[in-house]
Amino acid sequence: MNGDSQFSIVLLAMLAGAIRVSTPFLFVSLGECLTEKSGRINLGLEGTLVFGAMTGYAAAYQTGSPWLGVVAAGIAGAVFGAVHGYICKLPKVNDIAVGIALMLFGTGLAFFLGKPYIQPQAPRLPSLPLGAWSDNPQLQTALQINPLFLVGLALALLMWWAFRNTRFGLIVRMTGDSAPAALAMGYSVDLVRFLATTIGGFLAGVGGAFLSLYYPGSWSEGLSSGQGLMAVALVIFARWNPLACFGAALLFGAAGALGPALQSVGVTAGYYFFNAAPYVLTLLIMIASTSPKRALKGAPGELSITK
Amino acid sequence: MTATSPAEVNAIPLRPMGDLLARLGRSAEAILIPLFALVAAAILFSIFLLVLGKSPAQFFSLLWLGGFGTPFSWTNTLVRAGPLIFTALCVAIPARLGMVVIGGEGALVLGGFAAAAIAIPFIGWAPPLVVMPLMAIAAILSGAAWIGLVGVLRHYRGVNETIASLLLFYIAVAIMNFFVEGALRDPGNPNKPSTPTIGKENMVGAIPGLDVHWGLAVAVVLAVLVWVLMNRTTFGFAARITGGNVRAARAQGLPVGRLIVISCALAGACAGLAGYFEVAAIQGRANASIAAGYGFTGILVAFLARQNPLAIIPVAIFLGGITAAGGLIQRRMGMPDATVQVLQGLMFLVLLVSETLYGRIPFLRPRSA
Structure with missing residues (x-):
C-alpha cells in the first residue's frame, strides 16, 4: 500500500515535471526544427538559451514585467540567430564550428552580463491553475500550467500545419532539401536560411526566459546544463516533425524530473545518476534512431549533420 | 604557429x-x-x-602582465598550457578524419577521476613506482574508452560525434559526482566532496629549473609524436584520406571504421592524461575543481592552430597566458570571472x-x- 502510493507520487511528480521541464526543450527544438528544415544546423542554441535566460531575467527585473522579459529574451535570441545565420552564409565557414563558438560565446557573455542579477529576485511568470477541478493537491500542483507551455503546443501545431500546407512551409522545405532547386525557383537560399536561423534563435531565447522566469525561476550560472544541446538532438529523434518534437520534449521533461521525483519520496541513493538520466536518454535515443547506412526519413537533404 | x-x-x-x-x-x-x-x-x-566604460589599455596591459609579464606569470601560464595541449590534441586528432569532437572535458574529468579512484586501495603502503604508472594508465584507458565510444557510435551507428561527445561530458561529470558524493567520498574533507588524497609521495613533481609540473613536458612530447603520426606514417596518411573523402578511402580499401575508432581513442587518451596531471600534480584528489574548462578552451586552441599538432604548442601557451591573467583582471578591474570566457568566445x-x-x-x- 505504502509502496503503491509512493509509486503514484513519483509518477505524478514526473507528470508535473514533464509539463514544467519540457517547455524550454519544446521551444528550442521547434526553433532548431525550423532552422534544420531550411538546411542549416545551429548547435549554438545552448548559448542562445542561456543568454535568453539572462536577458529575460534582467529585463523582467528592470521593468517589473515578466512578459516584457520574455520578449526581450526572444529578441536577444533572434540577434544570436541572426549572427549565426549571417556568418554561415559566408563561403568556407563550417556551421557546426560556428555553433560551438556561439555556444561558448553566448554562455560566457551571459555569465559576464548576468553577474549583477544573481541575487535580486525578478517577478515570475504567472501560471494557470488548470487542476482546480481536482481535490488532489498533487494533481493540482502538477496541472499548474504556464501559458508558455500552451503557446509552445499551439506553435508546434501551427508549424506542423504550415510546413505541409503553406507557401512559406514549402519554400523552407525546398531550401532544406535542395539548394539548387530553390535557386532555380528564384528564391535566395541564404535569405531563407538567415530568416529560419533568426526565428529559430528567437524561439530558443523564449525557451531561456521560461527557465529563468518560471522554472527553476531564478538566474544562476548553472541554470541550463546542456538543455539546448539535448533539444538539438531531440529534433533528430523527432524526425524534423514539429508534433513529434512536442512529444519528445514531454519525454525529456519526464526524464529530467526523475531525479528530483525520487528524492521527494526519500530515494536519495544514486541522485547524481538519475540526474544524468536525460543525457543518457538522449544518447540512447540517438543510438536507436540513427543509422549509418541510409539517410534518415524526413531528413532535409542539405543538412550537414546527417551526412 | x-x-x-x-x-x-x-x-x-x-x-x-x-x-x-x-x-x-x-x-x-x-x-x-x-x-x-x-x-x-x-x-x-x-x-x-x-x-x-572600462579601459581597453588597462585590460590588455593586465593581460600581458598576468600572462607573460613576470616569471611568476610565466609559471602560471605554462601550468595551464599543459592541459590545453592535451585537450587541443583531443580535438585535432579526430579533426584529421573530418570529425568535430568537443567532449575533451569529459575525458579529462573521467581520466582524472579514474586516476584518483584507482589509487585509493594503494595509498600509504604501495611504492609510488607502482601507484603512479597505475594512475596514469587508468586515466589514459578511461579517456580512450570515453572518446573511443564516440568514434564507435559515429561509425557503427551514425550518431553525430559533436553532440554525442558533449553529452558524454555531462555523463562523465555525473559519474564523478556520484562516486565523489557517495562511495568514494573522503570523510576527512566535509566542505568539498572529494576522493581521498593520493598522498604526497604519489604526486608528480616539477620540471627541474621550472616551477611547472612534468605534465607540460609530456604534453609537448606527445604533440610532437602526434604530428609525426599524422604526417609521417601510413596511419596518418590513411587518416587524412578518410578525412578528405570517406568514399575514396573506402574504395581504396582503407579500414575506415578502425581508423575512426583508433583516432578517437588516441584523442581521448590525450585528454585523459590531462585529467591525470590535474589530479596527480595540482589537486591531489578528484573533485569538481578538475572540470575547470580546459576541454573547452582546448577546442579554441585546436582551431587557432588549424588542427596542426605542432602549432598547438605555442597557441596553448598563448591561451594559457590569457587564462592565467583572468584572476588578475578580475581583481584589478572588478570584472566578472567570465571576462576571459567572453574574450575567448569572441x-x-x-x-x-x-x-x-x-x-x-x-x-x-x-x-x-
Whole structure:
C-alpha cells in the first residue's frame, strides 16, 4: 500500500515535471526544427538559451514585467540567430564550428552580463491553475500550467500545419532539401536560411526566459546544463516533425524530473545518476534512431549533420 | 604557429618554383589569417570594454602582465598550457578524419577521476613506482574508452560525434559526482566532496629549473609524436584520406571504421592524461575543481592552430597566458570571472569568420596555377 502510493507520487511528480521541464526543450527544438528544415544546423542554441535566460531575467527585473522579459529574451535570441545565420552564409565557414563558438560565446557573455542579477529576485511568470477541478493537491500542483507551455503546443501545431500546407512551409522545405532547386525557383537560399536561423534563435531565447522566469525561476550560472544541446538532438529523434518534437520534449521533461521525483519520496541513493538520466536518454535515443547506412526519413537533404 | 612553415617547406624536395611559392603562400595564409583574426577580436573586445566604460589599455596591459609579464606569470601560464595541449590534441586528432569532437572535458574529468579512484586501495603502503604508472594508465584507458565510444557510435551507428561527445561530458561529470558524493567520498574533507588524497609521495613533481609540473613536458612530447603520426606514417596518411573523402578511402580499401575508432581513442587518451596531471600534480584528489574548462578552451586552441599538432604548442601557451591573467583582471578591474570566457568566445567567432578569407587574399595567392 505504502509502496503503491509512493509509486503514484513519483509518477505524478514526473507528470508535473514533464509539463514544467519540457517547455524550454519544446521551444528550442521547434526553433532548431525550423532552422534544420531550411538546411542549416545551429548547435549554438545552448548559448542562445542561456543568454535568453539572462536577458529575460534582467529585463523582467528592470521593468517589473515578466512578459516584457520574455520578449526581450526572444529578441536577444533572434540577434544570436541572426549572427549565426549571417556568418554561415559566408563561403568556407563550417556551421557546426560556428555553433560551438556561439555556444561558448553566448554562455560566457551571459555569465559576464548576468553577474549583477544573481541575487535580486525578478517577478515570475504567472501560471494557470488548470487542476482546480481536482481535490488532489498533487494533481493540482502538477496541472499548474504556464501559458508558455500552451503557446509552445499551439506553435508546434501551427508549424506542423504550415510546413505541409503553406507557401512559406514549402519554400523552407525546398531550401532544406535542395539548394539548387530553390535557386532555380528564384528564391535566395541564404535569405531563407538567415530568416529560419533568426526565428529559430528567437524561439530558443523564449525557451531561456521560461527557465529563468518560471522554472527553476531564478538566474544562476548553472541554470541550463546542456538543455539546448539535448533539444538539438531531440529534433533528430523527432524526425524534423514539429508534433513529434512536442512529444519528445514531454519525454525529456519526464526524464529530467526523475531525479528530483525520487528524492521527494526519500530515494536519495544514486541522485547524481538519475540526474544524468536525460543525457543518457538522449544518447540512447540517438543510438536507436540513427543509422549509418541510409539517410534518415524526413531528413532535409542539405543538412550537414546527417551526412 | 611559426613551427609549421619550416616543416612544411622541408617536406618538399626539389620541385618547380611555382609549387614552392604555392606552399609558402599557403603557410603564410595559415599564419597571417589567424593573426589577423586575433587582432580583429582584440579590437571588437576593446569596443565592448569601452561600451562598458572600462579601459581597453588597462585590460590588455593586465593581460600581458598576468600572462607573460613576470616569471611568476610565466609559471602560471605554462601550468595551464599543459592541459590545453592535451585537450587541443583531443580535438585535432579526430579533426584529421573530418570529425568535430568537443567532449575533451569529459575525458579529462573521467581520466582524472579514474586516476584518483584507482589509487585509493594503494595509498600509504604501495611504492609510488607502482601507484603512479597505475594512475596514469587508468586515466589514459578511461579517456580512450570515453572518446573511443564516440568514434564507435559515429561509425557503427551514425550518431553525430559533436553532440554525442558533449553529452558524454555531462555523463562523465555525473559519474564523478556520484562516486565523489557517495562511495568514494573522503570523510576527512566535509566542505568539498572529494576522493581521498593520493598522498604526497604519489604526486608528480616539477620540471627541474621550472616551477611547472612534468605534465607540460609530456604534453609537448606527445604533440610532437602526434604530428609525426599524422604526417609521417601510413596511419596518418590513411587518416587524412578518410578525412578528405570517406568514399575514396573506402574504395581504396582503407579500414575506415578502425581508423575512426583508433583516432578517437588516441584523442581521448590525450585528454585523459590531462585529467591525470590535474589530479596527480595540482589537486591531489578528484573533485569538481578538475572540470575547470580546459576541454573547452582546448577546442579554441585546436582551431587557432588549424588542427596542426605542432602549432598547438605555442597557441596553448598563448591561451594559457590569457587564462592565467583572468584572476588578475578580475581583481584589478572588478570584472566578472567570465571576462576571459567572453574574450575567448569572441576570438573563436572571429577566427571562424576569417576562414572565409582563405584563397581570397590577392597578394598571398600565387599566380603559378
